[in-house]
Amino acid sequence: MWAxxxxxxxxxxxxxxxxxxxxxxxxxxxxxxxxxxxxxxGNQFARRTQLARRDDVxxxxxxxxxxxxDSYYVSQVEEDHxxxxxxxxxxxxxxxxxxxxxxxxxxxxEQKDRAKILKELEPLAQAWESYENLRKAIIDxxxxxxxxxxxxxxxxxxxxxxxxxxxxxxxxxxxxxxxxPPLPAxxxxxxMTLTAGIGGGESARFLEEMSKMYMKYAENKGWTVxxxxxxxxxxxxxxxxxxxxEMALKFLPSEWAEDGxxxxxxxxxxxxxxxxxxxxxxxxxxxxQSSTVNVNVSxxxxxxxxEPLFNPKDVREDTMRARGPGGQHVNKTESAIRLIHIPTxxxxxxxxxxxxxxxxxxxxxVLRARMSEKKRQEEQDRRNANRLHAIKNSSRGDKVxxxxxxxxxxxxxxIGFSSNGLEDILSGDGFGVIVDAMKKxxxxxxxxxxxxxxxxxxx
Numbered sequence: 001m002w003a004x005x006x007x008x009x010x011x012x013x014x015x016x017x018x019x020x021x022x023x024x025x026x027x028x029x030x031x032x033x034x035x036x037x038x039x040x041x042g043n044q045f046a047r048r049t050q051l052a053r054r055d056d057v058x059x060x061x062x063x064x065x066x067x068x069x070d071s072y073y074v075s076q077v078e079e080d081h082x083x084x085x086x087x088x089x090x091x092x093x094x095x096x097x098x099x100x101x102x103x104x105x106x107x108x109x110e111q112k113d114r115a116k117i118l119k120e121l122e123p124l125a126q127a128w129e130s131y132e133n134l135r136k137a138i139i140d141x142x143x144x145x146x147x148x149x150x151x152x153x154x155x156x157x158x159x160x161x162x163x164x165x166x167x168x169x170x171x172x173x174x175x176x177x178x179x180x181p182p183l184p185a186x187x188x189x190x191x192m193t194l195t196a197g198i199g200g201g202e203s204a205r206f207l208e209e210m211s212k213m214y215m216k217y218a219e220n221k222g223w224t225v226x227x228x229x230x231x232x233x234x235x236x237x238x239x240x241x242x243x244x245x246e247m248a249l250k251f252l253p254s255e256w257a258e259d260g261x262x263x264x265x266x267x268x269x270x271x272x273x274x275x276x277x278x279x280x281x282x283x284x285x286x287x288x289q290s291s292t293v294n295v296n297v298s299x300x301x302x303x304x305x306x307e308p309l310f311n312p313k314d315v316r317e318d319t320m321r322a323r324g325p326g327g328q329h330v331n332k333t334e335s336a337i338r339l340i341h342i343p344t345x346x347x348x349x350x351x352x353x354x355x356x357x358x359x360x361x362x363x364x365x366v367l368r369a370r371m372s373e374k375k376r377q378e379e380q381d382r383r384n385a386n387r388l389h390a391i392k393n394s395s396r397g398d399k400v401x402x403x404x405x406x407x408x409x410x411x412x413x414x415i416g417f418s419s420n421g422l423e424d425i426l427s428g429d430g431f432g433v434i435v436d437a438m439k440k441x442x443x444x445x446x447x448x449x450x451x452x453x454x455x456x457x458x459x
Contacts, residue, residue, distance in 0.1 A: 081171050083451045092128045095121035124178045129171065134167040180446050185376065186265025188299040190251045191228075191369030196244070197273065199291025204243025206276045207293045209426055211247050214267070216428025222254035223263060227354045228362045249435055250365060252302075264299040269438040271297045272400030279405075289407065292399075298373035309371040316340045319356065337363045346370050410434065415441040
């Protein structure tokens with residue numbers, strides 16, 4: 001809702017020499033403590049009439065007074081997002097300075113820098129032009145809101161409401177999305193490994209429930225899911241034979257699903273230790289038990305000739321007989337595959353399939369995922385990891401989330417988020433509420449860092 005706020009704020013025009021015939025636009029700096037005004041700027045603003053606060057003044061009257069006093073008004077939405085608008089404006093200024101810089105003596109590096117700025121900031125410049133045009137249209141439409149003709153007044157009111165909704169959406173949704181570009185690894189496929197922790201059979205059973213939750217969520221997103229390996233161990237027998245000791249899942253984005261292009265971006269939050277609290281089914285004593293499942297999620301970077309993850313010549317491949325249950329064929333043929341990346345010592349073994357070719361393909365998938373995780377970790381180490389807090393730094397030993405069955409509640413300890421409806425979440429249909437909360441928290445922290453002049457947390 002656009003409400004008038006008069007007084008307390010120096011309302012300044014940010015019309016600058018960005019381009020010829022550029023429409024001027026007002027924005028409230030929201031009394032930014034970081035903002036420094038020079039004496040000449042202060043004198044310029046002092047020449048404008050500072051408006052006193054009067055909450056009951058009408059928009060139409062305010063617009064008229066603004067023109068009469070050669071001043072501008074700001075809305076409550078603009079005031080609440082003053083730092084965001086200030087940051088966007090500064091970046092738009094950078095864009096137009098680069099656009100106007102057509103020097104013939106630019107070096108190759110300067111040309112590359114200019115091209116990069118234009119490419120990265122063009123969407124923001126276009127959105128900002130929309131903001132200017134919407135604001136001008138709102139001011140023009142306000143003068144007709146009290147038209148004596150009821151039909152015309154109704155028409156202008158509907159137009160005005162539409163403009164308000166459009167500019168509010170641009171300020172609160174579109175501009176933040178443009179200022180915060182997608183995470184570089186978000187669109188990549190993801191490899192997830194789940195390992196049973198403390199709790200014996202109950203841990204193995206919960207691992208199976210979690211895997212079904214992730215697979216159902218992926219199915220709803222239109223992703224492709226492949227079970228790379230699944231080990232049902234002895235610890236599962238105590239709970240009726242259900243459960244898995246370890247499971248590896250590969251998530252591939254769908255080319256046709258509208259929102260199915262961010263496998264790693266949706267699952268990156270799952271890394272760490274997940275705790276479940278409940279009375280195990282069939283337990284002789286009605287006693288609450290805590291069990292854990294450890295989750296690791298890695299993006300799978302493309303293994304291209306330009307940027308290879310590793311040299312295949314550095315990988316030693318061994319074939320061997322599979323161990324454990326599986327029948328005579330599994331135990332008597334060399335269907336198991338072991339890959340060893342010699343420079344790093346990373347080892348992958350695969351024996352889940354009776355087919356050696358299938359085990360080989362899966363083993364290479366897992367190796368690529370682990371090398372991808374190594375690459376991501378190295379990139380992260382080059383940044384200031386402390387600024388990413390628990391979201392990016394959660395290790396397998398961190399307790400990141402608790403599933404409390406008696407209280408029907410899921411709590412993510414990294415952001416203090418809780419939600420009821422545990423069964424719906426574990427079914428996969430309600431899991432999106434957790435993903436949305438995690439993404440919202442990260443977006444807010446990234447935006448806050450940006451507004452404080454810091455580097456993007458995820459760059």
